[in-house]
Amino acid sequence: xxxxxxxxxxxxxxxxxxxxxxxxxxxxxxxxxxxxxxxxxxxxxxxxxxxxxxxxxxxxxxxxxxxxxxxxxxxxxxxxxxxxxxxxxxxxxxxxxxxxxxxxxxxxxxxxxxxxxxxxxxxxxxxxxxxxxxxxxxxxxxxxxxxxxxxxxxxxxxxxxxxxxxxxxxxxxxxxxxxxxxxxxxxxxxxxxxxxxxxxxxxxxxxxxxxxxxxxxxxxxxxxxxxxxxxxxxxxxxxxxxxxxxxxxxxxxxxxxxxxxxxxxxxxxxxxxxxxxxxxxxxxxxxxxxxxxxxxxxxxxxxxxxxxxxxxxxxxxxxxxxxxxxxxxxxxxxxxxxxxxxxxxxxxxxxxxxxxxxxxxxxxxxxxxxxxxxxxxxxxxxxxxxxxxxxxxxxxxxxxxxxxxxxxxxxxxxxxxxxxxxxxxxxxxxxxxxxxxxxxxxxxxxxxxxxxxxxxxxxxxxxxxxxxxxxxxxxxxxxxxxxxxxxxxxxxxxxxxxxxxxxxxxxxxxxxxxxxxxxxxxxxxxxxxxxxx
Numbered sequence: 001x002x003x004x005x006x007x008x009x010x011x012x013x014x015x016x017x018x019x020x021x022x023x024x025x026x027x028x029x030x031x032x033x034x035x036x037x038x039x040x041x042x043x044x045x046x047x048x049x050x051x052x053x054x055x056x057x058x059x060x061x062x063x064x065x066x067x068x069x070x071x072x073x074x075x076x077x078x079x080x081x082x083x084x085x086x087x088x089x090x091x092x093x094x095x096x097x098x099x100x101x102x103x104x105x106x107x108x109x110x111x112x113x114x115x116x117x118x119x120x121x122x123x124x125x126x127x128x129x130x131x132x133x134x135x136x137x138x139x140x141x142x143x144x145x146x147x148x149x150x151x152x153x154x155x156x157x158x159x160x161x162x163x164x165x166x167x168x169x170x171x172x173x174x175x176x177x178x179x180x181x182x183x184x185x186x187x188x189x190x191x192x193x194x195x196x197x198x199x200x201x202x203x204x205x206x207x208x209x210x211x212x213x214x215x216x217x218x219x220x221x222x223x224x225x226x227x228x229x230x231x232x233x234x235x236x237x238x239x240x241x242x243x244x245x246x247x248x249x250x251x252x253x254x255x256x257x258x259x260x261x262x263x264x265x266x267x268x269x270x271x272x273x274x275x276x277x278x279x280x281x282x283x284x285x286x287x288x289x290x291x292x293x294x295x296x297x298x299x300x301x302x303x304x305x306x307x308x309x310x311x312x313x314x315x316x317x318x319x320x321x322x323x324x325x326x327x328x329x330x331x332x333x334x335x336x337x338x339x340x341x342x343x344x345x346x347x348x349x350x351x352x353x354x355x356x357x358x359x360x361x362x363x364x365x366x367x368x369x370x371x372x373x374x375x376x377x378x379x380x381x382x383x384x385x386x387x388x389x390x391x392x393x394x395x396x397x398x399x400x401x402x403x404x405x406x407x408x409x410x411x412x413x414x415x416x417x418x419x420x421x422x423x424x425x426x427x428x429x430x431x432x433x434x435x436x437x438x439x440x441x442x443x444x445x446x447x448x449x450x451x452x453x454x455x456x457x458x459x460x461x462x463x464x465x466x467x468x469x470x471x472x473x474x475x476x477x478x479x480x481x482x483x484x485x486x487x488x489x490x491x492x493x494x495x496x497x498x499x500x501x502x503x504x505x506x507x508x509x510x511x512x513x514x515x516x517x518x519x520x521x522x523x524x525x526x527x528x529x530x531x532x533x
Contacts, residue, residue, distance in 0.1 A: 005045050012038065012085045013414065019074060020413035021440070026074060028066040035061060038081070050084045057081070075417045082414055083518075105222045108149035109133045110140045110166065111184070112159050114501035116207075120153070127215050129222070130527055135504045137166045142484065144170060145256055148304070149179060150225045151218065156185035156192065164199055171200040173255075177248060178228045180221035184209065235309040237287060238294035246308045246316055250368045253320060258364050265327035267317040268375040269356040272387040274313040277352065281345045289343060289352060296341065300334055316372070324360035324392050326402075331356055331390040339388065355382040356390035403455040404432035409439045409473065410462040410491070416440070419460055422522055426529055432456070441465050442473035456485050458529060461508075463492040463499050471499060474506045483507070487528055491516075 015034060019026055035058035043051030057077070069077075107124055111117045112135045121131045132147045134140045137158055144152075152170060156163040167181060180203070183196040188206035196204045202221060205214055233245045241249075253264060271277075271293060278286040290313060297307045297315065306318040319327050339353050357378025359371050378393040385391070406426075408419045416438040423436050439445035442465055451457070459477070463470040470490060477486045490503045490511040503511055510528055512521060 005047055008038075008041055008045060008047065009085050012081070016078070016082065016085070016414050017412070020071060020417065024071070026069040028061070028064075028068065031069055031074070032058060032061050047084075050081065053080050053084065075420075079417075079421060082418060086414060086418065105129050105150040105225075106147050107131050107218070107222075108140065108143055108147060108152045110135075110137070110153065110158075110163070111155040112136065113155065114504050115497070116155075117504060118497065118500055120209075123211055123215065124218070127219070129218075132510075133504065136507075139507060140166060141169070144173070145259075151221050152179060152181045153218070154181060154183055156183055156187060156196065164195065167196070167199050167201060173252070177233070177245075178225060180225055182218065182221065235294075238291055238309050240294045240298060240307040240309050240315070243308060243310055243316075246306075246310070246318070247368060249306055249308075249318055253318065253361075254364050256320065257361070260321075262321045263323055263360050263362045265317075265319040265322045265324055265358055265360050266371050266375050267319065267327060267331060267356050267358050267390070268310065268372065268379045269315050269317065269331075269354050269390075270379055270383070271313040272353045272355055272383075274352075277350075281348075285345050292341070292343070293338070293352070293354070296338055297334070300337060301330070316375075324358050327358045327360070328390060328392060331358065335388060335390060353388035355379060355387045357382060357393055358390060359393035402432050403453070404434050405450065405453065405455050405457045406434060406436045407439060407445060407451065407457060407459045407461075408436070409442055409445045409459065409465070409470070411441055411465045412462075413440065415462075418518070419521075422518060422525070423458075423460075425522065426525060442468035442470060446473060446476055452480075454485075457487065458525075459486055459488045460525075461488055461490050463490055463503065471502050471506065474503060474508060478507045489524060489528055 018024075035054050039051050039054035039058050041051075042048075042054060075082075107129050109117060109120055109124070109131050111120070111133075114135060117133050117135060121133045124131050132143050132149065134143050140154075143149075154163050154167060154170075158166065163183060163185075167183065170179070170181065181201050182203040182205060183201040184205050184207055185192060185196075186207040193204045203217060205217065233241055235242045256262075257264065271289070274286065274289070277289055293313075294307065294309070294315070297317070301307065301317070302319075304320050305322075306320075308316040308318070310316045319330070322330070335354070335356075339351060342349050342351055357375040357380070359375040359378065361371055374393040378391045382389050382391040406423050408416050408423065410416050410419065420436055420438055426434075435450075437448075437450055439448070442461075445451055446468075461470045461473055474488055474490070477483060477488065480486070487509045488507075490500075490508045492500050492503065492511055492513050500511055500513075510524055512524055
């Protein structure tokens with residue numbers, strides 16, 4: 001039976017690829033014939049779900065007014081059939097499945113031995129952690145700022161710069177916060193270990209690694225990080241960062257501003273008529289409202305944003321690489337969502353709103369207190385104007401919404417269709433105008449003017465393509481004057497370890513091996529998308 005299923009998939013893919021690759025108009029009768037054949041054959045060879053889907057679509061098409069089908073119309077209409085007929089291409093053997101989940105700890109892994117890098121990345125992701133793997137010190141610094149890791153694993157011996165030099169830099173950047181750093185090395189001499197600890201390493205593990213022990217020790221450091229953040233940096237009642245931590249993060253963000261010259265925003269928000277909630281329902285229920293509001297902010301805001309409890313019912317939001325106009329868009333959305341939330345107390349139900357003031361931070365010399373004062377004044381204007389609104393501290397220059405261009409580069413037209421549908425689901429919180437475009441090969445992608453605009457790009461790049469493979473495309477992107485504007489996730493096969501190594505060396509931001517699950521790809525895309533700002 002299995003050989004007939006394989007033959008059916010092959011025939012279906014051949015038809016779909018012909019329709020999509022040639023971008024042809026398909027007659028109505030041909031669509032009916034395709035679905036009729038598929039409905040009958042699929043269930044005969046044991047593919048019941050595929051047969052049922054084809055039968056329902058066929059009955060629907062037969063009732064429609066006959067018309068020629070465009071390429072885009074067919075792609076949308078046959079999306080479920082595409083998924084079912086390609087599921088063996090995208091679903092991996094269970095032992096290789098990485099459980100990448102939103103909100104799990106982030107580990108920054110730095111090692112120029114790409115074989116070791118790939119092995120450690122796979123083992124750590126099996127343990128449920130998200131791994132940002134880099135092979136160079138320059139890339140490590142950028143990844144540190146962008147990914148906000150909970151732990152760093154760093155090899156002592158690097159080609160460009162020693163691990164000790166990078167360790168010193170990272171420790172200087174984290175002097176007012178706690179990010180555990182594990183040094184690994186084949187050099188297990190006592191003087192090497194002592195030097196690592198003297199320079200601030202939290203652990204030293206010799207190669208070759210005992211993987212079970214390595215994972216346990218890494219897990220302990222991540223747990224220490226969680227407890228440290230909770231007890232020293234987190235407000236006990238609400239679970240968001242406390243006021244003391246704001247100064248540290250502001251200083252760090254100002255360092256980022258000096259490096260990138262990209263404005264960011266500070267926001268002060270305050271629950272409206274909160275005293276009335278305490279007076280009417282009691283302070284215990286008031287505390288419950290505060291905790292719910294904090295949870296709402298953490299859930300609805302982006303992972304790169306910071307939430308601090310500033311005092312009472314007042315909170316400060318720090319939004320990296322976000323203009324005042326973009327902050328306004330985000331806060332307006334939050335206002336609308338929170339106003340619909342219903343709180344219950346005994347037999348009573350009520351809702352709450354909040355007001356806010358926004359200030360755009362556009363220099364590196366004004367003190368934090370002055371920025372907060374400006375945001376506070378805007379907050380009071382919002383209160384005076386009737387509450388349940390957010391006001392900008394001062395007029396900012398009109399800016400167009402930034403564009404995020406998502407490119408899918410793959411020689412298989414059906415895979416391009418599937419990936420396009422996945423990318424349409426990505427939520428960029430209204431911060432970008434999103435443009436998605438698919439390319440059939442690397443040469444077409446690089447030659448298109450669309451690829452070389454002054455925007456941010458997210459590129460899903462197949463490693464094996466005709467004319468020009470993905471590695472050559474990646475190499476050319478990294479030679480661009482603003483190579484940092486391209487975030488690239490490579491699609492590779494599990495057998496092509498050499499290509500994975502090369503991709504990492506050339507600066508791929510992540511990779512995923514075929515076959516893969518669409519849910520895994522979505523999770524990785526969301527993680528990487530948080531760094532496209």
